[in-house]
Amino acid sequence: MSKKLIDEFVHLKEKEVIKIVKNKLNSNQAPSEIINDMRKAMEIIGNKFASNEYFIPELMYSGEIMKTVTKMLKPKLLSGSEGKENQCLGKVIIGTVEGDIHNIGKDLVVFILEANGFDVVDLGVDVGSKQFVEKIKETKSPIVGLSGLLTVAFDSMKNTIDMISSEGLREDVKIIIGGSQVNEVIKNYTGADAFGQDAMSAVLFAKKWIGV
Amino acid sequence: MKKESNLGKLSEKKFNKNIQNWISPEGVIFNDKKSEKLYKERVNRLKYAIKLEKVPDRVPILLNVTFFPTYYYNISPKLAMYNYEILYQSWKKFLLEFEPDSAPGPHIGSGKFFEILGSQNYAWPGHGVGEEYSFQFIEAEYMKENEYDIFIKDTSDFIVRNYLPRIFKKLKGLKYLISINEMLSGHVSNFIQFSKPEIREGLNFLLDAGNEAAKWGEATKTFKKEIMAAGFPIFGGAVALAPFDIIGNYLRGTRGIMIDIYRQPKKLLEALEIATSISIKMGLSNLRSRSNNPVVYMPLHKGGDDFLSKKQYETFYWPYLKEVILTLIKNGYFVYLFAEGSYNSRLKFIRELPVGKTMWRFDQTDMGNAKKELKDIACIAGNLPISLLITGSTEDVKEYVKNMIKLVSKDGGYIMCNGAGIDKAKPENIKAMIKYTQKYGSYN
Numbered sequence: 001m002s003k004k005l006i007d008e009f010v011h012l013k014e015k016e017v018i019k020i021v022k023n024k025l026n027s028n029q030a031p032s033e034i035i036n037d038m039r040k041a042m043e044i045i046g047n048k049f050a051s052n053e054y055f056i057p058e059l060m061y062s063g064e065i066m067k068t069v070t071k072m073l074k075p076k077l078l079s080g081s082e083g084k085e086n087q088c089l090g091k092v093i094i095g096t097v098e099g100d101i102h103n104i105g106k107d108l109v110v111f112i113l114e115a116n117g118f119d120v121v122d123l124g125v126d127v128g129s130k131q132f133v134e135k136i137k138e139t140k141s142p143i144v145g146l147s148g149l150l151t152v153a154f155d156s157m158k159n160t161i162d163m164i165s166s167e168g169l170r171e172d173v174k175i176i177i178g179g180s181q182v183n184e185v186i187k188n189y190t191g192a193d194a195f196g197q198d199a200m201s202a203v204l205f206a207k208k209w210i211g212v
Numbered sequence: 213m214k215k216e217s218n219l220g221k222l223s224e225k226k227f228n229k230n231i232q233n234w235i236s237p238e239g240v241i242f243n244d245k246k247s248e249k250l251y252k253e254r255v256n257r258l259k260y261a262i263k264l265e266k267v268p269d270r271v272p273i274l275l276n277v278t279f280f281p282t283y284y285y286n287i288s289p290k291l292a293m294y295n296y297e298i299l300y301q302s303w304k305k306f307l308l309e310f311e312p313d314s315a316p317g318p319h320i321g322s323g324k325f326f327e328i329l330g331s332q333n334y335a336w337p338g339h340g341v342g343e344e345y346s347f348q349f350i351e352a353e354y355m356k357e358n359e360y361d362i363f364i365k366d367t368s369d370f371i372v373r374n375y376l377p378r379i380f381k382k383l384k385g386l387k388y389l390i391s392i393n394e395m396l397s398g399h400v401s402n403f404i405q406f407s408k409p410e411i412r413e414g415l416n417f418l419l420d421a422g423n424e425a426a427k428w429g430e431a432t433k434t435f436k437k438e439i440m441a442a443g444f445p446i447f448g449g450a451v452a453l454a455p456f457d458i459i460g461n462y463l464r465g466t467r468g469i470m471i472d473i474y475r476q477p478k479k480l481l482e483a484l485e486i487a488t489s490i491s492i493k494m495g496l497s498n499l500r501s502r503s504n505n506p507v508v509y510m511p512l513h514k515g516g517d518d519f520l521s522k523k524q525y526e527t528f529y530w531p532y533l534k535e536v537i538l539t540l541i542k543n544g545y546f547v548y549l550f551a552e553g554s555y556n557s558r559l560k561f562i563r564e565l566p567v568g569k570t571m572w573r574f575d576q577t578d579m580g581n582a583k584k585e586l587k588d589i590a591c592i593a594g595n596l597p598i599s600l601l602i603t604g605s606t607e608d609v610k611e612y613v614k615n616m617i618k619l620v621s622k623d624g625g626y627i628m629c630n631g632a633g634i635d636k637a638k639p640e641n642i643k644a645m646i647k648y649t650q651k652y653g654s655y656n
Binding site: 012014054055056057060061064098099100101102103104107126150151152154155180181183185186188189197198 | 279335340341342344345346348350351466467470471473474475518519520521524552553597598599600602603604632633634635636
């Protein structure tokens with residue numbers, strides 16, 4: 001574990017992070033170790049976000065830094081023996097529901113989930129109920145995230161959850177909804193198991209549901 | 213009060229003239245005596261609530277609807293975006309049936325216009341989103357991260373040659389134009405460009421778009437006159453934006469601007485100066501063409517509690533927003549702000565504004581706290597949750613209305629309004645919101 005790398009990443013020192021990663025790769029350090037450090041740092045960044053020390057700029061910027069580092073590691077990962085270097089916590093299907101094309105909140109949640117070790121299947125935006133159902137059948141993912149900014153998305157969320165139930169899959173999945181207007185009332189209206197109002201909620205619920 | 217006097221007598225004079233024009237709108241012939249009486253009562257109610265000088269007869273009611281009137285009367289969003297007459301008739305019908313003190317006009321825009329120019333930054337019914345869904349903005353980096361310098365150096369040139377060809381597919385040809393500045397000599401050689409097929413094609417689409425926009429404009433003008441004649445004042449025809457949102461929504465996208473805060477803060481600050489003057493121009497020039505009400509509407513998107521830290525807000529968001537607000541006020545206008553999301557940690561910034569010149573509609577802000585912080589500064593409104601209107605019963609709405617009025621209506625300075633815009637909701641709940649505000653909101 002490199003405390004320095006974690007520290008610099010937590011403080012969003014992009015240039016420093018890149019320099020350290022470069023040095024580590026040059027001295028043949030295993031990419032998986034670097035990824036582990038980056039993930040540890042992301043956990044701290046996530047906690048800082050949850051405690052209102054960090055906000056959207058920090059989350060998005062950390063995503064950028066993470067992306068740059070991942071790009072640097074990629075050739076090493078492919079040539080080395082470590083394909084799946086990290087243990088995956090679990091699968092999550094996510095998408096913005098039918099009639100809504102907003103992706104900013106969803107993309108942020110995807111990034112945070114991935115950074116926390118989840119394998120995310122991102123279906124994109126304006127995703128119909130059927131697509132969700134098919135993906136659940138195909139991947140056996142135990143967690144489904146439905147995103148929507150518009151208030152008409154509430155009905156699409158409800159329709160999606162209704163269809164998951166009528167297909168006999170409701171018992172197999174936990175469902176979380178997200179979006180700036182969702183709340184307890186909308187959670188009940190749609191029949192979801194939880195609602196999240198910020199990017200971290202999805203991670204907290206997902207971890208709780210899979211028992212880590 | 214001291215702050216207000218700083219604005220000078222000139223702006224007060226402008227205010228009074230603008231308010232006079234609101235109360236007695238030029239060119240509007242009321243349908244009957246009753247409509248005229250209702251119109252004036254409604255304007256006064258709103259005016260007293262904003263100015264904080266006097267308590268109105270009762271809590272004014274503003275309904276913020278987006279696609280509700282069309283959904284309610286079974287008109288598809290597609291039809292609403294392609295047939296201005298049908299759209300406006302549904303809006304008129306809605307006002308007459310629900311009778312709020314005011315409601316925004318249909319900000320729905322024109323599908324035909326989008327089509328003519330091949331709009332890339334909007335999805336609209338049948339184009340990128342189903343026919344039964346509303347139009348939506350498509351965020352992207354329409355200004356690249358390395359284009360700040362071009363934007364800062366010559367904004368209009370950037371808009372014409374870089375930005376418009378990106379947001380309108382049919383205006384691609386404009387990127388072949390030479391810089392407008394180069395035409396200053398008036399020499400024949402600089403005009404050869406207008407013989408190029410790509411440029412001519414783009415300009416022809418612009419001419420078509422202009423004709424369509426004029427049709428839309430005519431219909432809008434008629435609609436506004438008709439609803440005023442029927443007794444409903446217009447509240448906020450002109451629109452200005454927070455400079456941070458201009459850059460974040462239209463140019464760099466959320467992700468872009470948030471990362472720029474870290475990677476190129478100085479350039480972002482320079483661009484915000486420019487966006488400030490753009491926003492002021494938007495507010496004032498809009499007003500000139502849509503007179504009859506002294507209110508500029510400013511929806512605020514990316515400055516809420518969850519978006520930026522306090523330090524980021526006071527560096528990148530507030531100073532520029534404040535300048536826009538103050539300039540509009542100096543020109544004799546009220547500013548109606550919609551603070552999307554929650555604004556709890558921003559309330560103390562609002563205290564820097566002059567007394568009785570702004571109205572803040574909140575979305576998910578703690579209203580009791582807002583009243584406490586702002587009661588001597590600004591009128592507050594909003595917060596009635598969309599989830600209540602969609603899922604609640606009329607009894608739930610009644611309770612909410614009763615409690616909210618008790619909590620924040622004391623001494624005026626409060627307007628009953630929903631938080632997020634209404635697309636779909638139970639009509640009986642909207643009626644209950646109005647009925648019980650009339651019942652419990654009386655100051656007499």
